[in-house]
Amino acid sequence: MHLPKNLPNSSDSDSSTPPQRTRHRLYGRRLGHALRAGQQELVDIRLPRLMASDNGPVTFSSTVDQWWMEIGFGGGEHLAGQIHNNPDVGFIGAEPFLNGMASLLAKVPDQDDQRLILWDRDARNLLPRIEAGALSRLFLLFPDPWPKKRHHKRRFVSPETLDAIHRVLKPNGEFRVATDIADYADWTMIEIARHGGFTWPVESADDWRVQPADHVQTRYETKAMNAGRKPVYLRFFRK
Numbered sequence: 590m591h592l593p594k595n596l597p598n599s600s601d602s603d604s605s606t607p608p609q610r611t612r613h614r615l616y617g618r619r620l621g622h623a624l625r626a627g628q629q630e631l632v633d634i635r636l637p638r639l640m641a642s643d644n645g646p647v648t649f650s651s652t653v654d655q656w657w658m659e660i661g662f663g664g665g666e667h668l669a670g671q672i673h674n675n676p677d678v679g680f681i682g683a684e685p686f687l688n689g690m691a692s693l694l695a696k697v698p699d700q701d702d703q704r705l706i707l708w709d710r711d712a713r714n715l716l717p718r719i720e721a722g723a724l725s726r727l728f729l730l731f732p733d734p735w736p737k738k739r740h741h742k743r744r745f746v747s748p749e750t751l752d753a754i755h756r757v758l759k760p761n762g763e764f765r766v767a768t769d770i771a772d773y774a775d776w777t778m779i780e781i782a783r784h785g786g787f788t789w790p791v792e793s794a795d796d797w798r799v800q801p802a803d804h805v806q807t808r809y810e811t812k813a814m815n816a817g818r819k820p821v822y823l824r825f826f827r828k
Contacts, residue, residue: 628691635694639707641681647719653679653704658719658757659728660712660745663809665693667730670805672697672705679704681719683712712745716753726763727754731809731820734770746777748784755786758827765801766823769813774821787825797821 624632641647649656658681662668668682682705684690690709697705708715735743746766754764764787768774781787791797800806800822810820 624688624691628688628695631694632687632691635699635702636690636707636709639702639705641706641708641715641718645718647681647706647715647723649706649720649723650679650703653677655679655725656681656723657726657728658683658724659730661729661732662693663689663731663807665689665696666807667728667805669693669696671803672701674803674805678725679706681706681708681715681724683708683710683715685710713750713753716750716757719757721756722759722762724757724762725759726765727758728765730765730767730807731769731813732766732773734768734773736770736772741776744773744776746773746780748780751780751784751786755784755827760827762827764825764827766825767804767810767820769810769818769820771821774823777823781825786828788828789823789825797823 654677656679657671657675659668659671660683662682662684663686665682665684668680671678672680682693684693684707687709690707693707729745732745733743735741758764766777768777778789781789798819798821800820801824804822813820
């Protein structure tokens, strides 16, 4: 895979300035099968304590030195694993699918609540309220590819979201994208190249074919691999 050349650069504006806030429409389901009693209790009682506020800047705990974010964490396998493996890091998790939110809460013990912020709506409505340069790492793993051309505008990777991600990442902060859909990988590479605010330091195909050493495999990812689809792991860094 190669970054396209001679594409417009949209990163020349002041990245410290929050973008205009737009209320984004959420596509897809909010709830799948009915939650079990224990899951419903987690959503009703524990989730409100961890939710980011509806308005104003996101408030971070001072108990950790850095914060990471995962957008669309699905069943929570990756996010829960990263929380367990990195006790000195705080995490923001965004996932509008309530079954996935309940699944994550069941995986993460209460003692980690001080370094966990959750958001059960569209992440694009939360990113503008995160302080510029607040995040060291941001994950977008196996996002909905919206394969039909008329739905491409729904894809999460876009000029607007890349501006928002660029703003909230620290200098040299990492934006990690994984997908098992070749067209979405190509789409991401083109949008990243057009944006111009990220580097993609690669030396061989293994840099994007092989999981990062600290990667936590998800249930969806396992199914994709068993079906013969080969995931791509892209690691970009904020200029």
